[in-house]
Amino acid sequence: MAAMTDLRLDAPEPPALIAIQQRTGMADEMWREIAPLLADEGITEDTDPTDLATLQAALDRAVARYNAALFTPTGRARSNAAALLRQVVASIAASETEYAARLLDSLGPDPTEAQPVTASHAAGLAMALLDAWSANATGDTPAGLLADTALPPGHWRGERAARDILALARKGRAHRSVHKLVVQHGGIHVTDGASLALAAAVQTWAQRTGTSAAAVAETAIG
Structure with missing residues (x-):
């Protein structure tokens, strides 16, 4: 029999171990969602190569906007x-x-x-x-x-x-x-x-x- 889960714990909660969960098509789906956000940053598949720091900063902003939308239910x-x-x-x-x-x-x-x-x-x-x-x-x-x-x-x-x-x-x-x-x-x-x-x-x-x-x-x- 599976153990019952409970929100109450007997001891302090340990630090989170961040696990990367893989889902079929997850990467493609995320990139489809992020692509328009990157385009707003001036980065598309036709954009000339840019320096890594600039690209990372743009990607961070796009992912932050993606997460904000993901965590905003409507209707x-x-x-x-x-x-x-x-x-x-x-x-x-x-x-x-x-x-x-x-x-x-x-x-x-x-x-x-x-x-x-x-x-x-x-x-x-x-x-x-x-x-x-x-x-x-x-x-x-x-x-x-x-x-x-x-x-x-x-x-x-x-x-x-x-x-x-x-x-x-x-x-x-x-x-x-x-x-x-x-x-x-x-x-x-x-x-x-x-x-x-x-x-x-x-x-x-x-x-x-x-x-x-x-x-x-x-x-x-x-």
Whole structure:
């Protein structure tokens, strides 16, 4: 029988080991997406050879823009990601952390019929919401919400990423820093960390307003 996974850990989370995952056609797909972004930098297949430093800088900017788009769900994708995050946040608040882990473990790099939400969409929406709450963009966010937000006690999957995400979100910079976060922590840890940080903020919101975390999640995550 496979071991149960849980967002709660018995010991501090070890540093991430960044693994390169290979998918058939992944390189071709990524290059097709990045090519127009490189063209915006003045680099195409017809461009005369340029020095390595200039090329690397252009590639870094293109990849950062690619990641930003990848982590920005819109339309139905955003609605699906919001619905999943509401479940994850409510589960963490109710100490149903094994169920929350199963939800997050069901996410992959591509949408499927069984799970239309991608890991990048869940992480990206969570970070965008945290940035917005920090700026009180909706007008009904409790003042100083993120300043008062701390991760739940104990050890958690994604806690290292979550601490960095909260620190960045307090400055309104979590979502724009997604490329750096993925490089530093790895995509899986960023998804776990963003979800954990969002749950922590929702729990703080609930305590400040005297309501339940599930109720806050239902109205604030969308």
